[in-house]
Amino acid sequence: MIEIAQLEKDYLVQGRQVSALRNINLHIAQGEVFGIIGRSGAGKSTLLRALNLLERPTRGKVVFEGEDITQFDASQLQSLRQRIGMVFQHFNLLSAKTVAQNIEFPLKLTGKYTTEERTKRVAELIDLVGLQEHANKYPAQLSGGQKQRVGIARALANYPHLLLCDEATSALDPETTQQILRLLLDINQKLGLTIVLITHEMQVIRSICDRVAVIDSGEIVETGNVVEVFLHPRHAVTQSLVAENQALDLSLLQELAQRGNVAEHSYLLRLTYVGNATHEPILSRITAQTSAEITILQGVIARIKNTPYGQLIVEVLGSEVEIDKVLKLLGQANIRVDVLNHLVQSSINSTPDQTQEN
Numbered sequence: 403m404i405e406i407a408q409l410e411k412d413y414l415v416q417g418r419q420v421s422a423l424r425n426i427n428l429h430i431a432q433g434e435v436f437g438i439i440g441r442s443g444a445g446k447s448t449l450l451r452a453l454n455l456l457e458r459p460t461r462g463k464v465v466f467e468g469e470d471i472t473q474f475d476a477s478q479l480q481s482l483r484q485r486i487g488m489v490f491q492h493f494n495l496l497s498a499k500t501v502a503q504n505i506e507f508p509l510k511l512t513g514k515y516t517t518e519e520r521t522k523r524v525a526e527l528i529d530l531v532g533l534q535e536h537a538n539k540y541p542a543q544l545s546g547g548q549k550q551r552v553g554i555a556r557a558l559a560n561y562p563h564l565l566l567c568d569e570a571t572s573a574l575d576p577e578t579t580q581q582i583l584r585l586l587l588d589i590n591q592k593l594g595l596t597i598v599l600i601t602h603e604m605q606v607i608r609s610i611c612d613r614v615a616v617i618d619s620g621e622i623v624e625t626g627n628v629v630e631v632f633l634h635p636r637h638a639v640t641q642s643l644v645a646e647n648q649a650l651d652l653s654l655l656q657e658l659a660q661r662g663n664v665a666e667h668s669y670l671l672r673l674t675y676v677g678n679a680t681h682e683p684i685l686s687r688i689t690a691q692t693s694a695e696i697t698i699l700q701g702v703i704a705r706i707k708n709t710p711y712g713q714l715i716v717e718v719l720g721s722e723v724e725i726d727k728v729l730k731l732l733g734q735a736n737i738r739v740d741v742l743n744h745l746v747q748s749s750i751n752s753t754p755d756q757t758q759e760n
């Protein structure tokens with residue numbers, strides 16, 4: 403659906419050139435929920451806005467539904483923007499118009515629909531986003547979550563093929579965030595609508611995205627299926643974003659890792675499995691077969707979109723031979739093993755991690 407090739411964006415700031423996007427290459431497929439995550443200033447907004455040409459790239463191409471939209475003239479851009487809806491962090495509603503009037507506004511702008519058609523479409527959209535009780539209220543009378551529902555309904559008014567979400571849940575509390583994310587997922591599944599969202603929160607990516615691209619200093623540093631990227635992050639930025647989401651206590655890990663460096667045969671391991679299996683019987687079997695000491699430091703069972711997974715952080719103490727045996731048995735049990743001693747160091751030094759797979 404979208405092909406981004408060698409996309410670059412430079413800004414001129416006080417006579418100095420700032421490179422906001424560098425050599426971006428991405429493919430976004432029809433019907434997927436694609437997330438772009440990065441720290442503040444990484445280039446997320448610039449990239450998202452390049453997808454509907456609100457931001458004109460300096461170099462490179464954006465091909466949308468087979469057409470290079472960077473070549474579009476003003477009238478082509480106007481009709482393109484009806485095929486691409488956009489949802490904003492601060493909702494951008496018209497305060498003097500009611501919920502129904504806000505949703506009707508983009509329909510009026512096209513001049514394509516009769517009053518009856520518009521009224522029917524607005525009613526459908528109000529139903530879709532669950533605002534039946536609020537149609538005649540003004541934005542000031544709504545909660546943040548309700549305002550964002552209006553923003554979503556308005557973005558969907560002209561039957562777009564693509565929905566862009568610019569930090570759509572960043573201004574909302576965690577519970578409302580989950581409700582809005584569920585609504586977006588529901589819309590993606592019901593309407594088969596492609597969604598591209600930007601966020602700085604891994605939780606958002608984990609809840610609804612199929613694939614993710616991690617952006618740092620204007621470059622895509624990692625991209626892939628969310629389960630893979632979340633469970634096996636490669637780049638230091640991805641690792642730190644994932645660690646924050648898992649509430650990993652990096653200073654505790656650092657302490658333990660340093661202890662590991664002193665005591666030669668101590669490993670800090672992250673054990674991961676995907677699916678409904680559990681680590682427990684495997685760990686007790688391994689403990690029975692070796693004299694290595696295994697201490698569980700942290701454990702989690704959770705979901706990435708629809709995929710259940712489990713992760714344990716353990717410390718293994720023992721002789722080299724016994725630790726080798728543990729690693730081998732974990733490998734045979736089909737458990738992914740990452741050695742975190744390096745992760746802690748790399749997250750501190752901001753260099754890519756050296757994880758090991760067994």
Ligand SMILES: Nc1ncnc2c1ncn2[C@@H]1O[C@H](COP(=O)(O)OP(=O)(O)OP(=O)(O)O)[C@@H](O)[C@H]1O
Pocket residue numbers: 413414415420421422440441442443444445446447448449602
């Ligand atoms: N209109 C502009 N003029 C000059 N520089 C800009 C402009 N817009 C963005 N930038 C710069 O481009 C870089 C990327 O900014 P961008 O807003 O895309 O990042 P972001 O990841 O969306 O950040 P945030 O999460 O803080 O919004 C930053 O260095 C920013 O200062």
